[in-house]
Amino acid sequence: MSLSIFPTFSISQKSMLPTSISSMKSLISPPFSPLILHFPKTKPFAFFSLPSKPPNVSYPKFLHAKPSMPSPRSPIFSIPIRQSHIETPQSSLPCGEVHVIVGPMFAGKTTTLLHRIQAESNNGRTVAVIKSNKDTRYGLDSIVTHDGMKLPCWALANLSSFRQKIGPDAYDQLDVIGIDEAQFFEDLYDFCCEAADHDCKTVIVAGLDGDYLRRSFGSVLNIIPLANSVTKLTARCELCGKRAFFTLRKTDETETELIGGAEVYMPVCRQHYVDGQVVIGAARSVLESKKLQCGTCA
């Protein structure tokens, strides 16, 4: 039995997707009313399961829905780790969880995160989603997938500000915290430790494991040792349709952090990553030699 102590929330559903995804209004997110539901924390994390729509929840129209491309999601590994303690609802023992979703761009990380958040919410758990405020692609109040699914969120510069931003009482009532674009949060490790080990939260983290040069990106890989589960997703290589493990940057910008979508990046297989780097490297040297020859640029 769940008890809502705050105003209503609503979930919208996108019918053309293989599995439903919701846009939730939540008290926890500034422009919306918070969803705070009391449930004992005895339920283990439901891996990939999407419960059906709860009876008293209305589904308004989805905010933005484009036809989606065939979904290339395919988990390569997923390691649920058994909890090593006995949980009780009132327990002060560490009862939180950390689940990590990684992969290249367009692999379905955000989609998977939103599905899991919806599943948790449908199970009566109180949820909030955070993204980095560096990602301004779709405005700051929503997380949006590449094919248009949307969920209200907190856009923050760092995770340590979250508790104070939502207020300590709202934080205490939270069961599940989703984090998207995790590669942009420097304090990811400390936040996950604190939230899962001390505050009993289930933290679901989605982010890039590697940057466009396939270097470890931000702190995402640092939290693997904290995780109950790790899921690596793949996309489809834009050049041959095989599984894509990497993200190729199509432009000649070299900074690690460069916000963008399909106009800047594409998912590629190993062969096309290597070929792509060669092509981009060659193009760069041609451009540089032209620059040297050009009196105006020199």
Ligand SMILES: Nc1ncnc2c1ncn2[C@@H]1O[C@H](COP(=O)(O)OP(=O)(O)O)[C@@H](O)[C@H]1O
């Ligand atoms: N090259 C692409 N350009 C634009 N959208 C794509 C491309 N490849 C896949 N997609 C779409 O993006 C969806 C995944 O979006 P999303 O969950 O936001 O991925 P991620 O968070 O991993 O970047 C796929 O299900 C597919 O519909």
Ligand SMILES: Cc1cn([C@H]2C[C@H](O)[C@@H](COP(=O)(O)O)O2)c(=O)[nH]c1=O
């Ligand atoms: C590879 C790579 C990506 N980024 C940026 C580009 C996007 O804004 C995000 C990733 O978004 P997604 O939800 O995973 O599609 O990260 C970057 O800054 N640097 C990179 O090397």
Ligand SMILES: [Zn+2]
């Ligand atoms: Zn390929």
